Amino acid sequence: MKVLLLMVGKTAEPWLQQGVKQYFDRLNHYLPFEAKILPDIKNAGKMKAEVLKQLEGELILKNVENSDQLVLLDEGGKIFSSRGFSEYMEKQMLGGARRLIFVIGGAWGFPEEVYQRANGKISLSRMTFSHQMVRLIFAEQLYRAMTILKNEPYHHD
Numbered sequence: 001m002k003v004l005l006l007m008v009g010k011t012a013e014p015w016l017q018q019g020v021k022q023y024f025d026r027l028n029h030y031l032p033f034e035a036k037i038l039p040d041i042k043n044a045g046k047m048k049a050e051v052l053k054q055l056e057g058e059l060i061l062k063n064v065e066n067s068d069q070l071v072l073l074d075e076g077g078k079i080f081s082s083r084g085f086s087e088y089m090e091k092q093m094l095g096g097a098r099r100l101i102f103v104i105g106g107a108w109g110f111p112e113e114v115y116q117r118a119n120g121k122i123s124l125s126r127m128t129f130s131h132q133m134v135r136l137i138f139a140e141q142l143y144r145a146m147t148i149l150k151n152e153p154y155h156h157d
């Protein structure tokens with residue numbers, strides 16, 4: 001199974017880019033992993049939030065095939081412990097899907113169409129993080145899940 005992480009918009013902060021890259025590189029040792037940044041919508045600053053969210057949603061769905069498992073990173077989603085998330089990943093890997101896509105939304109979240117298409121929603125906390133911060137937090141959790149599945153001494157509980 002391949003894992004694709006879709007992210008809406010570029011990261012402006014070099015310190016975040018650096019941290020995210022570190023975990024993305026590590027992830028490649030555990031599973032076929034690709035991270036894709038969806039390009040910023042032109043003139044986004046002049047648009048109403050609803051319009052921008054809709055356009056970002058269309059862009060997300062263009063990158064999704066019928067056979068994909070689509071999982072949204074969303075404050076309202078299911079909360080796991082790190083070990084629970086590793087079990088979730090194991091189930092996904094055994095589940096037979098060719099591609100598992102995680103998506104981190106833009107500053108305004110996801111439009112209804114994306115929620116309708118999604119196979120699941122995962123929350124990292126009931127608190128809301130910036131869409132930039134979530135990249136780093138999720139990349140580390142995905143890496144942690146992989147080390148748990150491999151019985152490596154990274155996670156301690």
Ligand SMILES: C[S@@+](CC[C@H](N)C(=O)[O-])C[C@H]1O[C@@H](n2cnc3c(N)ncnc32)[C@H](O)[C@@H]1O
Nearest residue numbers: 073074104105108109123124125127128129131
């Ligand atoms: C700033 S949040 C969007 C906030 C809010 N949903 C809205 O509509 O304004 C941007 C993105 O970061 C991700 N995100 C933020 N906090 C999260 C959390 N606690 N768990 C999972 N994803 C989160 C989600 O993908 C969300 O779409």
